[in-house]
Amino acid sequence: MVRIASGQGFWGDWLEAPVRQVEGGAIDYLMMDYLAEVTMSIMQKQRARNPDLGYATDFVPLMERLLPLLVRNGVRVIANAGGVNPRACATAVCDRARELGLGGGGRGRGRGRVKIGVVTGDDILERLPDLLAAGHSLANMDTGEPLEAVLGLVQSANAYLGAWPLVAGLRLGANVLITGRVTDTGLTLAPMIHEFGWAKDDWNKLAAGTVAGHINECGAQSSGGNCMYQWERIPGMDDPGYPIIEASADGSFTVTKHAGTGGRVSIPSVTEQLLYEMGDPENYITPDCIADFTTISLSKAGKDRVRVSGVRGRAATDSLKVSVSYSYGYKAVGTLVYAWPDAVKKAKRADRILRTRLERLGLTFEEILTELVGVDATHGRLAGKPDPEIAEVQLRVAVRARDAAPVERFSREIAPLILNGPPSVTGFAGGRPKVEEIVAYWPALIPRTEVQSSVEIIEV
Amino acid sequence: METKKKTKKVQLVKLAHARSGDKGDTANVGLIALKPEFYPLLAKQVTAARVARHFRGLIRGGVERYELPNLNSLNFLLHGALGGGGTISLKTDAQGKVFSTALLRMEIAVPRGLRV
Known part of the structure; x- marks a missing residue:
């Protein structure tokens, strides 16, 4: 049995979670997912300004805090914290390991026993012109538009690697394996392949490990966090246990969490996570296999234990998904709060005044969106008619344009409404709306044969 | 009525709990x-057409439905639901x-005697 613990569901997740996973009981692997689709473009910008950046910087102090214990307990870490610069991330972790006396020349208990693995090959930004010239259109999977249309605006381009390059890193003995764009599921599947020696075409087992990865990839979202089922009765959410997969060689596994932690692992909590961001459940496509989520069987196996079995899979496709980010335009969001009486009427009037002024200024936007928070922002007309006696309403107006200028001008039109618009308005403490650059996401496919990954080990 | x-x-x-997420402009x-x-009540009545009607005006594209009887679940894809999706969307719930x-x-509609 191999225990694979989830420590982060995204860059910005609870900093205490990975520490608690390592300190709270026995585990073999700690996986951490840092990369949302937008994250890569943020990192790309950071690397453009400083060639030593472009990764999840939080990972380095975390490793500093955890490395001695990881070494002592023999826990191995797999994280896609490397972003667009996995080598720089690995170097920074190596430096900290040496400072901790874990290097070859050190005197610490774990000296010379730390190997940092780096997986690269996902970054295809510089190869884009060649790939297009070779006839790969990298067409947008949603719209069909060829990448050529936005090529000059592209900021990052990464193929999603699967579990196998990570398996190679584990075989080389990495204690800490740092990757760039790797599928979230691959981070959990890789140690299973490594420990159990699964074959490249053992599709049912690879699919089972992929399902385990889907359960692990969003942190506490499978162990009681954001769980709608009896949410008020989920205990100890000030200290939720993050999920741990106890995997068996036959592909079946149990989802659990450390004893004494809060949260809840139940069939409803796991089912909610299984359906999260689900497309066609019979065709959950990854670089490693196609998993069929309609074959999953869940059963209760004790308190905070759910057994998962029966997963079936099929052969992987010939393509890898590519995530391209490109500069799209600008947006800003302005908000004001209107109080009783007639809060809704006042907010609507302010919106009309604002729109008239924007029009008079001759500003053009791709979109202007008005929402009344407390009335219709999340459920639209399904929320029904608002209570006429409602205590307050937040007017939220958002605009988007390809050019910065109209968005800049919009950001100056909110505050004046406080003194020259409808009465009993407040809530402008945040100041002028921030103009944000929009970096948009462009999903595409590329033949698998065009992407070569590699692994290197850095001895500390 | 007699x-x-x-x-x-x-x-x-x-009758149900739910979780949603995004893929581009699809929720x-x-x-x-x-x-x-x-589950059989949901499978029979919560059809793709019914869900499309429910969200009329709130989404721009169609609705697809998938069945997962093994999890007593249905999965719906609501296309054109997120105002462009991702970082492009201006919505609170982007x-x-x-x-x-x-x-x-x-x-x-459920049988009158059903305990919920």
């Missing part, structure tokens, strides 16, 4: 029966996180 009605209207929130809603015996509860507002 005969007494054999059914009653119940909001889905009494997904996973609808999970609170009890296994509720990632479609609470389309789940918006679906739970729907009412369906």
Whole structure:
């Protein structure tokens, strides 16, 4: 049995979670997912300004805090914290390991026993012109538009690697394996392949490990966090246990969490996570296999234990998904709060005044969106008619344009409404709306044969 | 009416829980029966067409439905639901996180004697 613990569901997740996973009981692997689709473009910008950046910087102090214990307990870490610069991330972790006396020349208990693995090959930004010239259109999977249309605006381009390059890193003995764009599921599947020696075409087992990865990839979202089922009765959410997969060689596994932690692992909590961001459940496509989520069987196996079995899979496709980010335009969001009486009427009037002024200024936007928070922002007309006696309403107006200028001008039109618009308005403490650059996401496919990954080990 | 009605209207929130997420400009809603015996009712009545009607005006594209009887669940894809999706969207709920509860507002007819 191999225990694979989830420590982060995204860059910005609870900093205490990975520490608690390592300190709270026995585990073999700690996986951490840092990369949302937008994250890569943020990192790309950071690397453009400083060639030593472009990764999840939080990972380095975390490793500093955890490395001695990881070494002592023999826990191995797999994280896609490397972003667009996995080598720089690995170097920074190596430096900290040496400072901790874990290097070859050190005197610490774990000296010379730390190997940092780096997986690269996902970054295809510089190869884009060649790939297009070779006839790969990298067409947008949603719209069909060829990448050529936005090529000059592209900021990052990464193929999603699967579990196998990570398996190679584990075989080389990495204690800490740092990757760039790797599928979230691959981070959990890789140690299973490594420990159990699964074959490249053992599709049912690879699919089972992929399902385990889907359960692990969003942190506490499978162990009681954001769980709608009896949410008020989920205990100890000030200290939720993050999920741990106890995997068996036959592909079946149990989802659990450390004893004494809060949260809840139940069939409803796991089912909610299984359906999260689900497309066609019979065709959950990854670089490693196609998993069929309609074959999953869940059963209760004790308190905070759910057994998962029966997963079936099929052969992987010939393509890898590519995530391209490109500069799209600008947006800003302005908000004001209107109080009783007639809060809704006042907010609507302010919106009309604002729109008239924007029009008079001759500003053009791709979109202007008005929402009344407390009335219709999340459920639209399904929320029904608002209570006429409602205590307050937040007017939220958002605009988007390809050019910065109209968005800049919009950001100056909110505050004046406080003194020259409808009465009993407040809530402008945040100041002028921030103009944000929009970096948009462009999903595409590329033949698998065009992407070569590699692994290197850095001895500390 | 002569005969007494054999059914009653119940909001889905009494019959199911749900989670939603995004893929580009598409929101997904996973609808999970609170009890296994509720699943056939959901499968029969919460059709793609019914969900499309429920969200009319709120989404720009169509609705697809997938069945996961093994999890007593249905999965819906609501296309054109997120104002462009991702970083382009101006919506508060740009990632479609609470389309789940918006679906739970729907009412369906269940047998009068059903305990919910």
